[in-house]
Amino acid sequence: MSFQAYLDNIQTKTGKTPTQFRSLAAGKGYADAKGLKPGIKAGEIIAWLKQDFDLGHGHAMAIVALLKGSKKEGDK
Incomplete structure (x- = not known):
């Protein structure tokens, strides 16, 4: 399964886009525009x-990979 397929399945299950997960993670204090926060x-x-x-x-x-920046939307 490609990385994009994982993201598509997640969106189908949760109704949340990758961008929304980035925002939610930032709101929880886990990440910022650069990726995961230190620690x-x-x-x-x-x-x-x-x-x-x-x-x-x-x-x-x-x-997690999306938030870290090690993978991005569209990756295989």
């Missing part, structure tokens, strides 16, 4: 995404 661990974000959006581990990791 923020992936586990914190994964726990939030599992609890608030019922995402599985793999889909939550896709959002």
